[in-house]
Amino acid sequence: MNAAMTVGTVDWTHRTGGRLEPCERRRLVADLARVHVGNAVGRLSVLAHLNSGRNAYVPAARLAPPDSPLTRAAEDAATRALPPTLLNHSYRTYRFGRALGELGEVEVDAELLFAAALLHDTGLVMATGRDDFTLTSARVARDVAEQVGLSTAATETLQTAITMHHSPRVTLAAGPVAYLLSAGAGVDVAGLRCWELPSATLADAVREHPRESFKKYFALAWADEAARVPRGRARLLRRYGAFTAAISLAPFQE
Incomplete structure (x- = not known):
């Protein structure tokens, strides 16, 4: 199936809004149902002290953001666009996604992953009209990519990771950047796969990038997005994924 027909790719999102x-x-x-089952099993493993994360170790140095023209430009754009609550979420998304990649031995372009993480929710505060917010985020990413002279292929990887990140069950087949961006966001928003990570x-x-009432902020922002795009994935997650409850039950205080 070509990219314009695959749900979540930047081509599909451009075509369908x-x-x-x-x-x-x-x-x-159907993918959401599988996510629910996996989440239930994973949370039970934590309660039983059988989760894989209890014996895992990820060196903190491996999670440090890379420094390059791309990452600096992405960080600058995100800092200008996002309120502190979402900016901190973006940093945590990178750290959690990168940590899952380290544990799973997934080779990823850390610069692209960091840029995608910092920019993936810019559309949540900037989007207007009736198109999915990630389309606006992808446009911000395109502008950043053009600013630093990123290749066409790398720009498409960056944009598709962003437009795909809130689809249920993004797999490694979508590419390591998309896979780890979605996984990192899932940890921070709903606690998905948190049982795989060391405490x-x-x-x-959370200490380095405080949550600052993230649950309340994000639940309201997501409700607005679901109302703005009634046939979009945000609405689907709220209707069939009990997304508001999932946010509130994430294993973080706020």
Whole structure:
């Protein structure tokens, strides 16, 4: 299936504005069901002290953001666009995604992952009209990519990671940047796969980038996005994914 037909790619999002057809919605609902089952099993493993993260270790130095023209430009754009609550979420998303990649031995372009993490939610505060917010985020990413002379292929990787990140069950087949961006955001927003991470990794990320009432802020922002794009993935997550409850039950205080 070509990129314009694959739900979540930047080509698909441009073509559809992020609006799902009934058959696409059914496939994503099935993916959501699998996510719910995996989340339940993972949370039970934590309660039983059998989760893999309890014996895992990720050196903090491996999670330090890379320094390059791309990452500096992305950080500058994110800092100008995002309120502190979302900016800190973006930093935590990178750390959690990178940590899962380290544990899973997933080779990833850390610069692209960091840029995607810092920019993935810019559209949540900037988008207008009836298109999925990630389309606005992808445009911000394109501007950053053009600013630093990023290649066409790398720009497409960056943009698709952003437009795909809130689809249920983004797999490694979508590419390591998309896979780890989605995974990192899932940890921070809903606690997905938190059981795979060392407690120190979770605690360090929150200490360095405080949540600042993130749950309340994000639940309201997501409700606004779901109302703005009634046929989009944000609405699907709220309707079929109990997303507001998932946010509130994430294993973080706020």
